[in-house]
Structures are given as C-alpha cells and as structure tokens.
Amino acid sequence: MTEEIKIPQKHPRTESLRIRERLIKNFKSGVVASAGLIAHGRGEAFDYILGEKTTQPALKAIEAAAAILLTAEHPVISVNGNAAALASKDIVELSKITKAKIEVNLFYRSSEREIAIKRVLEEVGATKVLGVGEAASARISEVGSERRRVDSKGILIADVVLVPLEDGDRTEALVRMGKKVIAIDLNPLSRTAQFATITIVDNIVRAIPIFIEIIDKLKTKDKKKLEHIASTFDNKRTLGEVIDLIHRRLSELAEKGVYLPILEVEEL
Numbered sequence: 001m002t003e004e005i006k007i008p009q010k011h012p013r014t015e016s017l018r019i020r021e022r023l024i025k026n027f028k029s030g031v032v033a034s035a036g037l038i039a040h041g042r043g044e045a046f047d048y049i050l051g052e053k054t055t056q057p058a059l060k061a062i063e064a065a066a067a068i069l070l071t072a073e074h075p076v077i078s079v080n081g082n083a084a085a086l087a088s089k090d091i092v093e094l095s096k097i098t099k100a101k102i103e104v105n106l107f108y109r110s111s112e113r114e115i116a117i118k119r120v121l122e123e124v125g126a127t128k129v130l131g132v133g134e135a136a137s138a139r140i141s142e143v144g145s146e147r148r149r150v151d152s153k154g155i156l157i158a159d160v161v162l163v164p165l166e167d168g169d170r171t172e173a174l175v176r177m178g179k180k181v182i183a184i185d186l187n188p189l190s191r192t193a194q195f196a197t198i199t200i201v202d203n204i205v206r207a208i209p210i211f212i213e214i215i216d217k218l219k220t221k222d223k224k225k226l227e228h229i230a231s232t233f234d235n236k237r238t239l240g241e242v243i244d245l246i247h248r249r250l251s252e253l254a255e256k257g258v259y260l261p262i263l264e265v266e267e268l
C-alpha cells in the first residue's frame with residue numbers, strides 16, 4: 001500500500017518534498033535502492049547550500065558536456081535507480097537528441113531492479129535499454145564486485161559516458177580506461193565530482209532539461225566550434241568556482257545569522 005502525503009502548496013520546500021515522494025514511491029516499487037534514499041539526502045544538503053538553483057559554473061559545465069556529447073562516437077547515458085526515478089523522461093529525450101545509448105548500471109545490482117528500471121525507461125519512450133541481465137556480461141577490470149559489470153555494446157566501448165549520481169570508484173575506473181566522463185553531482189567534493197572530466201554540480205531534475213535546451217542550440221554548430229568549447233573547459237577551475245560560490249553564500253548568511261523572515265517575539 002502506498003501512503004499518499006498531501007504536500008501543502010505554500011510549504012517553502014514544496015518541490016523538494018515532491019521529489020522525496022517520487023523517490024519513496026520508486027523505492028517501494030523496487031527501482032530505488034535503500035542506499036539511494038540516503039544518497040539523495042546527501043545531495044539535498046548541498047542543494048540547500050547552493051540555493052536550489054542552477055549556478056553559472058553549472059551552466060558552463062553543461063555547455064561543455066553538450067559539446068562533447070554532440071561530438072562523441074559512442075556516447076552512453078548510465079542510469080541507476082535514483083536517476084530513473086527522478087529524470088527518466090528527460091534522460092530518454094536526451095538520449096534521442098544526442099543518439100546516446102541508455103545503459104542500466106547499478107551499484108546494488110539485482111535482476112529485479114534492472115528490470116524495474118528498464119520498465120520505467122520504456123514507459124517514457126526508451127526503445128532500447130542496455131545493461132540488463134546477460135547483456136551486462138562484460139567487465140571493467142578496475143572495479144571490484146558486481147559494480148564492474150557493463151554491456152559490451154554500451155559502456156565498454158563508449159568514448160563518452162554521462163553518469164548522473166555515480167559512485168567515485170566507477171567514475172575513476174572509467175576515466176582510467178580513457179573515457180570522457182560527464183558527472184551530474186550536487187556535491188563538488190565527492191570523488192565522482194573530483195574525478196570526472198566534466199562535473200555538472202546541479203540537481204539532476206534541473207540539469208537535464210537545461211542540457212536538452214543547450215544541445216538544441218549547439219546541434220547546428222560545426223564540429224570545430226564544439227571541439228573548441230570542449231577543449232577550453234577547465235573542470236578544476238569550474239569546481240573551484242562552485243566551491244567559491246558556496247563559500248560566498250555561506251559567508252553572507254553567516255553575517256545575517258537569521259535570514260528567514262522570522263518575526264521577533266513582540267511582533268507575534
């Protein structure tokens with residue numbers, strides 16, 4: 001039985017509560033792992049600090065990511081339970097406009113979860129989903145256990161892999177294999193964010209729709225222009241800009257102390 005919680009429209013975190021509800025629903029249907037709920041909480045904390053909006057450095061990273069996706073030979077979007085629960089429709093659209101393949105790739109692999117994620121993606125228009133069952137029989141040697149399994153038609157041969165909400169070990173392994181890795185991760189300090197070729201520090205629910213818009217603008221540009229955008233992007237500097245933004249925002253808040261419009265006792 002699913003408990004439907006009514007979220008008041010005026011609640012200051014309406015959107016964030018709706019996202020939580022979506023994750024819980026997908027946890028109950030077997031799409032999201034229990035650890036996925038915890039990982040979401042970690043992301044939320046950073047989103048709160050970032051002001052729950054897409055920042056300039058994130059926009060810059062999305063533009064560079066769009067450029068490398070458009071010039072890739074074998075782009076793949078790696079999808080786990082949280083990504084499917086939060087952004088399945090946008091992921092499918094992104095895969096269509098960039099001709100990127102979609103591969104289910106899980107930290108906590110189980111055939112039930114693989115199938116549940118595949119179903120969620122197919123319900124919103126995916127025609128081919130790699131990495132399910134026997135298809136995920138290739139191995140990436142740098143990673144231990146079940147997390148090393150990939151599809152020989154997908155991540156194994158990919159030159160560019162988009163990994164929304166990935167774990168650090170696998171990101172590092174993919175980079176070591178010579179692949180360009182685009183990460184979407186709200187935590188600029190996570191190992192994924194640090195190891196990726198391009199790190200988009202933003203919430204997946206905001207980042208992918210913007211990604212689609214930018215792809216739409218860039219898709220008519222010639223290859224040289226796209227390569228220029230990609231080659232002039234500096235991930236280290238951009239991560240630094242995000243950390244600086246967090247620093248400045250926290251400093252401003254620290255000066256104010258109380259920043260919400262809370263009434264003084266005598267005004268109540």
Ligand code: ATP
Nearest residue numbers: 039040043165167168185186187190191192203204
């Ligand atoms: P790492 O292994 O890379 O150091 P981690 O141990 O935090 O990171 P996980 O718990 O696998 O890795 O990660 C989930 C990551 O996804 C976290 O860094 C979290 O900030 C991020 N995250 C969670 N929810 C979202 C979201 N909605 N949008 C973007 N990032 C998110």
